[in-house]
Amino acid sequence: xxxxxxxxxxxxxDNNPITIQVLGICSALAVTVQMETAFVxxxxxxxxxxxxxxxxxxxxxxxxxxxxxxVEVSVxxxxxxxxxQVLRAFLFELSRQLSIFVGLIITxxxxxxxxxxFAIQNPPGKSLLDGLGNSLGYSVILLLVASGREILGAGTxxxxxVLPEAYMGNGLAVLAPGAFLILGIIIWVQRTVTNNxxxx
Amino acid sequence: MQQADRxxxxxxxxxxxTCSILLSAIAAGLRDRQEREVELDxxxxxxxxxxxxxxxxxxxxxxxxxxxxxxxxNIREIILDADGNQTDEEPDPVAIRERRQLPLYLWxxxxxxxxxxxxxxxxxxxxxxxxxxxxxxxxxxxxGITFFRHGETPGLGGxxxxxxxxxxFRGKKLFDDGEPVQFxxxxxxxxxxxxxxxxxxxxxxxxxTVTGVGVARFISEDFKRYNQFFxxxxxx
Numbered sequence: 001x002x003x004x005x006x007x008x009x010x011x012x013x014d015n016n017p018i019t020i021q022v023l024g025i026c027s028a029l030a031v032t033v034q035m036e037t038a039f040v041x042x043x044x045x046x047x048x049x050x051x052x053x054x055x056x057x058x059x060x061x062x063x064x065x066x067x068x069x070x071v072e073v074s075v076x077x078x079x080x081x082x083x084x085q086v087l088r089a090f091l092f093e094l095s096r097q098l099s100i101f102v103g104l105i106i107t108x109x110x111x112x113x114x115x116x117x118f119a120i121q122n123p124p125g126k127s128l129l130d131g132l133g134n135s136l137g138y139s140v141i142l143l144l145v146a147s148g149r150e151i152l153g154a155g156t157x158x159x160x161x162v163l164p165e166a167y168m169g170n171g172l173a174v175l176a177p178g179a180f181l182i183l184g185i186i187i188w189v190q191r192t193v194t195n196n197x198x199x200x
Numbered sequence: 201m202q203q204a205d206r207x208x209x210x211x212x213x214x215x216x217x218t219c220s221i222l223l224s225a226i227a228a229g230l231r232d233r234q235e236r237e238v239e240l241d242x243x244x245x246x247x248x249x250x251x252x253x254x255x256x257x258x259x260x261x262x263x264x265x266x267x268x269x270x271x272x273x274n275i276r277e278i279i280l281d282a283d284g285n286q287t288d289e290e291p292d293p294v295a296i297r298e299r300r301q302l303p304l305y306l307w308x309x310x311x312x313x314x315x316x317x318x319x320x321x322x323x324x325x326x327x328x329x330x331x332x333x334x335x336x337x338x339x340x341x342x343x344g345i346t347f348f349r350h351g352e353t354p355g356l357g358g359x360x361x362x363x364x365x366x367x368x369f370r371g372k373k374l375f376d377d378g379e380p381v382q383f384x385x386x387x388x389x390x391x392x393x394x395x396x397x398x399x400x401x402x403x404x405x406x407x408x409t410v411t412g413v414g415v416a417r418f419i420s421e422d423f424k425r426y427n428q429f430f431x432x433x434x435x436x
Contacts, residue, residue: 082226
């Protein structure tokens with residue numbers, strides 16, 4: 001039971017895919033100008049990662065090891081195309097804002113990394129939880145960065161005004177360097193608080 | 201072929217087949233909805249060019265039904281041929297792209313045409329930029345412009361779709377002294393080059409010279425195409 005719980009909670013903090021492993025930061029930087037895009041991106045990644053982990057785990061005893069990674073990529077790519085098509089049909093405006101970044105989930109190291117590191121050698125139930133845990137870890141950071149950027153950049157949070165109308169907005173937060181700064185601060189704070197990384 | 205190889209090929213083929221059938225089914229199933237969204241987006245952008253407020257007070261887009269309703273009650277679409285004469289041909293996307301057909305949207309109130317809008321598109325730096333341009337009744341002054349699809353660099357050329365850029369076009373002229381004028385997107389700002397202002401120029405986007413030059417060129421060229429029809433209206 002404790003081990004199962006750890007599968008979910010580990011990626012949230014101690015083994016967070018973004019802040020500890022520093023994977024998948026391409027999309028974390030690109031789609032975090034606003035909460036709305038970050039939220040949809042987090043949902044898209046959650047859908048892809050949990051189902052790819054589940055499918056690959058179900059197939060793990062049949063996948064010939066020589067073509068293992070090609071099969072993993074095929075599964076992930078198919079899932080990403082499905083998510084992209086669904087977004088285009090139901091959330092047209094957002095899918096345009098997310099543009100190529102949904103398609104780039106295929107190359108998101110977190111998805112491939114979890115398939116290789118976990119799903120290929122663990123039973124479906126655990127793999128599903130691992131996928132969910134890592135998606136949540138990714139989502140939490142994405143939403144934190146997006147909160148910081150939207151509040152500093154536009155004075156709003158999820159489209160609602162939180163700072164006075166007079167606030168002009170900070171251009172830096174809207175551009176990529178703002179994302180780097182905020183992500184850097186989050187990593188710094190987390191590593192200081194958890195004290196897991198000490199220089200020898 | 202060895203047993204293991206045969207298994208490997210069978211597995212690979214099964215995966216490929218399953219994935220492709222699944223994807224085809226989903227793409228086919230969602231096509232109608234996606235096309236409806238694209239069509240709605242086109243109409244929405246015509247409305248934006250005409251200066252209709254397409255956002256409610258919370259900043260959300262108005263619904264598809266409302267767009268259709270405004271479109272039905274105010275806008276008439278006519279098709280011109282390449283020489284600017286009105287035709288009865290059905291709109292054909294390929295002919296429109298090749299400029300053999302020129303669609304023109306008329307904004308009518310009480311049976312009178314108040315504004316005109318047409319699609320305009322052309323090369324930026326990396327991509328084709330698509331938009332709509334609306335003109336006032338005088339067939340010279342820009343009433344509004346919108347760029348809704350492009351693949352320019354976010355933060356640089358990608359700023360073409362931002363309000364601060366498109367808002368500048370309102371009130372500028374594409375036609376002066378009886379003929380079409382070459383429009384300009386000025387790097388460094390209009391006021392630095394033309395201290396007295398210039399009715400045929402807007403401020404460029406820093407770091408996006410080529411995008412700006414492209415926009416200025418294609419809106420001027422598209423205006424000239426439609427101007428053949430406008431001359432008929434002016435003459436009448």
